[in-house]
Amino acid sequence: MASPAAVFARLSDPNPPTDTPLVLGTAIVLGGSVAGLLAARILADHAESVVIVERDDPGASTEPRPGVPQGNQIHGLLPSGLVQLERWFPGFTEQTLAAGGRMAAASVRRTYISGVRKAAGSQTNFLTGSRPFLEAQMRRRTLALPNVKSIVGRAAGLDFDGGAVTGVRVEADGAETVERADFVVDAMGRSSRLSDWLEQAGWQRPAMQRMHVDVNYATTMFHRNHDDFDLNAVIAYGATGGSTDATGANFIQIEGDRWQVLVAGFKDSKPGRTIEDLRRFCAGYPAEFGEVAAKEPVGEPQTYRHADSRRRDFHALRRLPARLIATGDAVASFNPVYGQGMSSAILHASALSEYLRSRPDLSRPARQFFALQKVLVDAAWETSTRADLELPHVDGPYPRGYWLMKRIGGQVTAAAVHDTDISRRFDEVTYMLKHPGTLAKPGVLLRAFMVNRRARKRA
Incomplete structure (x- = not known):
């Protein structure tokens, strides 16, 4: 088999x-x-x-x-x-x-994990546009x-x-x-x-x-000028300002010379319900988020709640x-x-x-x-x-072997921030190009452990 x-x-x-x-x-x-x-x-x-x-x-x-x-929200x-x-x-x-669709080559994409820019990974292209x-x-x-x-x-x-x-x-x-x-x-x-x-x-x-994740998100469109920077498909995972209820932000280019910006939060955190709130939220993320959110908005923020997976x-x-x-x-x-x-x-x-x-x-x-x-x-x-199981408000259900998978996954995720080879393999899984089991190969894990060890020494 x-x-x-x-x-x-x-x-x-x-x-x-x-x-x-x-x-x-x-x-x-x-x-x-x-x-x-x-x-x-x-x-x-x-x-x-x-x-x-x-x-x-x-x-x-x-x-x-x-x-x-949810069709008016960002879709990847x-x-x-x-x-x-x-x-x-x-x-x-x-x-x-x-x-009118837009291409997001690796050179114009960025990913941040807890405020740290992840090392360059997969060189595959994204195609962006509204849902x-x-x-x-x-x-x-x-x-x-x-x-x-x-x-x-x-x-x-x-x-x-x-x-x-x-x-x-x-x-x-x-x-x-x-x-x-x-x-x-x-x-x-x-x-x-x-x-x-x-x-x-x-x-x-x-x-x-069912896994209750209780995530709230809001998407707003902004005018995109031809002389704007060419970044596309930029995403930031992790809390801002130490908040455990914030989950991240994302922006892409879409058809019609527009930016689409999404911000998300957990539980009672409902960011981005107004333009001003969205801009305050983006200010806690890398500078490019604030730059896009400062553009002229196209309409009002559109909100959505996703209760569970x-x-x-x-x-x-x-x-x-x-x-x-x-x-x-x-x-x-x-x-x-x-x-x-x-x-x-x-x-x-x-x-x-x-x-x-x-x-x-x-x-x-x-x-x-x-x-x-x-x-x-x-x-x-x-x-x-x-x-999702690493979030403080999510209490299961936990699959068999979760704690081992958490340890392995944590090592690979941390190493992806620093190492281009691990970052590429990490991207291939999160982009659904490869099966998650490919990250558990002995050679990948050994490299991740070594990368993280060197990173701790430098720190």
């Missing part, structure tokens, strides 16, 4: 597949956000027709949709997500840049496929027959209809009702894990209907501070592709898919929740 790191590497393959068998008639995707759009793109290779059911009608708008209440498209978008939509980067803008580029490419269409409606339930899903009940224009389906993908996000539908139909409800363990179900999967935030959503959401959803599409390319027996539950997806979810969950 392949190791999780090997499976992760396989699913991260940047090369488009050459063998895409047609194994389905009609596939239906519930939800037209990032996870749903990428699932539809994969299904287009394997189904005669693909239908996306989405309650919002985005049209040509690049404004946040009601179904994505990690390098892993960009690699996969190029895999499924060749030329995506070039076309998105032509539409609605990036999603619009994915939607345009997906709906341009000849066998994909989108309908505006609300998924109201599923039909089952003989141990498999056979259709989706859709409410639209005041009436309910049944869309027949050979395969259904739940991409309805954190608020997915699939668990309820399964339980009501006599199936098992997936267990849900959560995952639904579909892979552990003993009884599961055939021809049904879930993807994206409907399976796992993480503390948004780490920017994993979009890229995780995009990688889930890679798991769907491998599953369908294996010509599976569709009369049986999609356990192979959920096993592949679990490797991706575990990797993102480990990275984000391990950091």
Whole structure:
């Protein structure tokens, strides 16, 4: 059996597949956000027709949709997500840049950990833009496929027959209809009702894990002048002024000659609710944050609260209907501070592709898919929740071996501040290019210990 790191590497393959068998008639995707759009793109290779059911009608708008209440906040498209978008939509980067997206090469990126600038790490590129803008580029490419269409409606339930899903009940224009389906993908996000539908139909409800992080964040846009500095994708982790409730700040360049600045805090700390408050908060971070926040604002700050990270363990179900999967935030959503959401959803599409390319027996539950997806979810969950468990207000649940992982992770994180090789390896994991297990290799740990020892001597 392949190791999780090997499976992760396989699913991260940047090369488009050459063998895409047609194994389905009609596939239906519930939800037209990032996870749903990428699932539809994969299904287009394997189904005669693909239908996306989405309650919002985005049209040509690049404004946040009601179904994505956090859409006006900063969203990070990690390098892993960009690699996969190029895999499924060749030329995506070039076309998105032509539409107004911005490139963040390693030379214009900076990361600060507790006020100290981290050593230069991965040389991979970021592509930055607002969440609605990036999603619009994915939607345009997906709906341009000849066998994909989108309908505006609300998924109201599923039909089952003989141990498999056979259709989706859709409410639209005041009436309910049944869309027949050979395969259904739940991409309805954190608020997915699939668990309820399964339980009501006599199936098992997936267990849900929750980690309460209680993070509040606010995003504000500012005008960007052509003579502004060229920094892009600058992030600062760690408290300001000794506060244990502050978590960090981030700014990026986005389309329309704008900066987007995010500040975040824990529990009762709700920074950035006004322009003046955001500027005071940024003053406690490296100087470039204050410089961007001093620009002319575009509108008022937009706030959002993320109460908890959560995952639904579909892979552990003993009884599961055939021809049904879930993807994206409907399976796992993480503390948004780490920017994993979009890229995780995009990688889930890679798991769907491998599953369908294996010509599976569709009369049986999609356990192979959920096993592949679990490797991706575990990797993102480990990275984000391990950091969250170090926060004073987070009290678990603690995974097996947490204290050892904490010690190892602390050594690597500390060494990444000083050492370019460790920094590169650290970035590859946080950018979801490599599995977290790669940081636990003996050679990496030995180098981290030596780097930290030298740093203590210098101090």
